[in-house]
Amino acid sequence: MEERFTKYPIQGNAHGLTMFEVTHVYQLTPPPPELYTVNEYIVAAQTWHDLRFFAYFLHHIEPLLNGRVRNFLLREGLDRYDPERFLDYKQNCVLTMLECLESYDPFKGAEFLTYAHHAMGNALLQCRMMEEGGSFSSLDEYKRVRGIAWLYNGTGKSKGEVVSEYARKEGCSEQTAEQYLTVARRGRSQVPLYVTAQDEDGEETGEDVTKDDSWDYTALLWNGAQAAAVQAAFEKLTYREQRLLEERNAICMTCGRVSPLSERKSFEELAVMFEGSTASGAERAYRRAVEKLTVLLVEAGALHAVRLKRKSVKRIKKKIAAAVYEYQADCDGEWGEIQFDFISNTAEIIRLAEWDTMVSKVFAEQVVKYVRACDADKLPQKLLFVVVLR
Structure with a gap:
């Protein structure tokens, strides 16, 4: 039997960009001249004040750059296959590398990509900050808000405990820490401020603190413009369906609090909550609630x-x-x-x-x-x- 797949054109975005185009934007034809190491292109660009060598550098490191952007979008719960967004994040990294080019000293022993690594991380965070629903006075403030948001979400501690711990760790007043937490909780109703953990420098560690294998809509619940559609769809469910989804996924749709997965209810516990049900009956009811919410989100155009x-x-x-x-x-x-x-x-x-x-x-x-x-x-x-x- 022959597989009959006629390749019809797939509709793209408003500007007609494709993922192939944005992931190959710096590929040169014919290929640039080969040097002993990629870092030599940077040294040549500085020595001869010729940005053509920087273009040659981008030609070779573009797969690495694509991977870093893709991984960042994945950790943030964003659509990593949106060509326009992908290109925006990628171009911001390139502009940052151009800025780093002026101050880079090859004689200090570090490769250029190592030297620019932290600045590129800030460039990605800056793009993310611009997509958030709230406003931030600086990237440093945004990092602080993300940091306390992760602490509040990842530890399951009370508001007072989180404020005290953050103030002690960062050396700020509890009043300042509480202000950061207020901003984080307010923004949580619009965007996922704390999808990933961070280290002390504000760089992502890659630890996904909200991933739930049983229900894959947690990343959608507060994701930008979709938040209103998700909330509206959730409110159309019955009280029992809402409780099943919230308890099974350890999430509060009222305040947006996502608790550790260890706190989610088992199907046996759900059966006890709804008297007269069995564990298998609670599981079937949960699956029906997931399906109903999915259909409502499809009708709203959210997925x-x-x-x-x-x-x-x-x-x-x-x-x-x-x-x-x-x-x-x-x-x-x-x-x-x-x-x-x-x-x-x-x-x-x-x-x-x-x-x-x-x-x-x-x-x-x-x-x-x-x-x-x-x-x-x-x-x-x-x-x-x-x-x-x-």
């Missing part, structure tokens, strides 16, 4: 999702050899159909949802990737899963 149901299967010696799935793009409209052959590991799109060769085609490709990643003997009967459209 995209695919509804999937298995139409038929073909077995050979009790093993699933082929299956036919129907899928629905964004939980609405006519269903499409995809046939899978697990013997030849191929897939065929029989019918696109809504007969849409542009948008629905992207959803179909996501379905193919998802089903192929499943164990052929444990294929889902029906499922609703969130997708990221690139």
Whole structure:
């Protein structure tokens, strides 16, 4: 069976940028002349006062630069596949490196990338600061707010304890610490100020303090412009559904407090909270609440999702050899159909949802990737899963 994937153009952003373009913006054709080390391009740029060598340097280190920007966006819970945002963060790093070029002294023994590392971290944080819902007088203030926000979120201590500990650690007054915490809590209703932990210099350690494997919407709850849509969708749930989501994920939708995962309720505990239920019953109720919230968020345009149901299967010696799935793009409209052959590991799109060769085609490709990643003997009967459209 041949996989029938006609490559239709995928709609991009308002400026027509693609991720390939923004991750290859400094690639030169033909390639620049080779030097013994990458750092020699920086030395040549300083010696000859010629920025062409800086362009040669960018050509070689662009993959490293892309990786640093991508990792930062990932830790912040931001869309790392948004070309415009990615390019903004990347260009700010390049401008910072240009500033560092003037003061860099190669005879002190450090490579240029090592010398500029801290400044580039500040450049990324500065971009993030500009996206926050609150206003900050300086990058230093923003770092302090992030620091106390992480302490408040990561330790699970009371407000008074956090204020005292932060004031003692940073050598400031408790009144100042309380002001920082007030800013952090106010901004928490709009943006994720404390998604990552920080070290004493304000650099990200990479420790994700809010990740929850059971419910992947925590990063969405307060993410910029989506916050209003999430809050509105959450308020449409019943009281029982709200409590299930909050208790299972250790989050308060009223104040935005995200507690340590060790404090989340088990399904057995949820069953006790709602008398007359069993652990399996509480789990099913929780899954239904997640699905209902997902559909509401799709309707609000906050995310995209695919509804999937298995139409038929073909077995050979009790093993699933082929299956036919129907899928629905964004939980609405006519269903499409995809046939899978697990013997030849191929897939065929029989019918696109809504007969849409542009948008629905992207959803179909996501379905193919998802089903192929499943164990052929444990294929889902029906499922609703969130997708990221690139």
